[in-house]
Amino acid sequence: MAAPLEGRSALVTGASRGIGRAIAQELAQQGAAVAVNYRTRVEDAEKVVREIRGRGGTAVALGADVSIAREARRLVHQAATRLGGLHILVNNAGTAADGLIYETTFADWWKVLEVNLGGTFNCTNAVAEHFMRQYDGVIVNVSSITGDFGLPGQSNYSTSKGAINSFTYASAVEFARFGVRVNAVLGGIIPTDLISHVMVRDDGRGHLQVPMRRYGTVEDIAAAVAFLAGPTASYITGELIRVDGGISRRLGVILNANAHR
Numbered sequence: 001m002a003a004p005l006e007g008r009s010a011l012v013t014g015a016s017r018g019i020g021r022a023i024a025q026e027l028a029q030q031g032a033a034v035a036v037n038y039r040t041r042v043e044d045a046e047k048v049v050r051e052i053r054g055r056g057g058t059a060v061a062l063g064a065d066v067s068i069a070r071e072a073r074r075l076v077h078q079a080a081t082r083l084g085g086l087h088i089l090v091n092n093a094g095t096a097a098d099g100l101i102y103e104t105t106f107a108d109w110w111k112v113l114e115v116n117l118g119g120t121f122n123c124t125n126a127v128a129e130h131f132m133r134q135y136d137g138v139i140v141n142v143s144s145i146t147g148d149f150g151l152p153g154q155s156n157y158s159t160s161k162g163a164i165n166s167f168t169y170a171s172a173v174e175f176a177r178f179g180v181r182v183n184a185v186l187g188g189i190i191p192t193d194l195i196s197h198v199m200v201r202d203d204g205r206g207h208l209q210v211p212m213r214r215y216g217t218v219e220d221i222a223a224a225v226a227f228l229a230g231p232t233a234s235y236i237t238g239e240l241i242r243v244d245g246g247i248s249r250r251l252g253v254i255l256n257a258n259a260h261r
Contacts, residue, residue, distance in 0.1 A: 013092050015090075015092065021048050022222040091139065091164075120164050185221055187243055
């Protein structure tokens with residue numbers, strides 16, 4: 001039996017570590033040829049490529065700062081050229097820079113949106129014509145439940161993710177008639193380098209706040225992305241898939257209760 005993504009090529013932004021690395025590996029495991037994007041971590045990206053090739057897959061490492069439109073266009077062109085085509089775009093590249101609103105300048109606040117939201121737009125814009133011309137393409141945006149729930153010091157990050165969710169809806173509607181699907185995966189508490197500074201530091205029982213009694217893993221997110229990228233999700237577009245162990249349902253209950261006090 002052929003692998004689900006055999007004959008497909010994917011570009012994963014921010015894939016040198018963390019969630020992006022897991023996504024690249026999972027897509028390759030399911031048969032896709034993968035372009036592993038990085039901004040500065042070339043050695044980490046090349047290690048991901050070696051790991052994929054070591055398992056018999058196809059992968060290339062491509063450097064680009066996706067917050068810059070011309071670099072995003074170059075990245076998409078290189079990915080399609082090096083892989084012999086392009087069918088899947090995973091907008092995963094992201095950053096965080098926490099700070100309370102009254103202590104943060106607009107320039108510092110905006111930097112997070114330039115990468116998270118700007119990178120998502122730039123790569124989607126860059127790949128749009130290619131996907132529309134071939135009447136075939138899948139875009140998966142990696143978002144977060146923080147787009148729905150604000151946390152102190154994360155107004156920029158939460159804003160960027162909420163905007164990505166809205167952008168997912170809008171682009172799904174625009175591209176549907178071209179056979180291009182657009183969805184988003186919203187992660188919950190997924191321990192990575194990006195959020196290590198805000199992880200719960202208690203007696204080690206912070207995971208009990210999650211209804212499923214564990215934090216998520218990068219592999220959980222990767223599995224959801226691969227599903228949305230694959231043929232069994234061929235009639236799914238414009239959806240936000242929460243991969244959070246149910247914590248957003250609990251947060252919703254808590255916030256609603258507090259609002260009526």
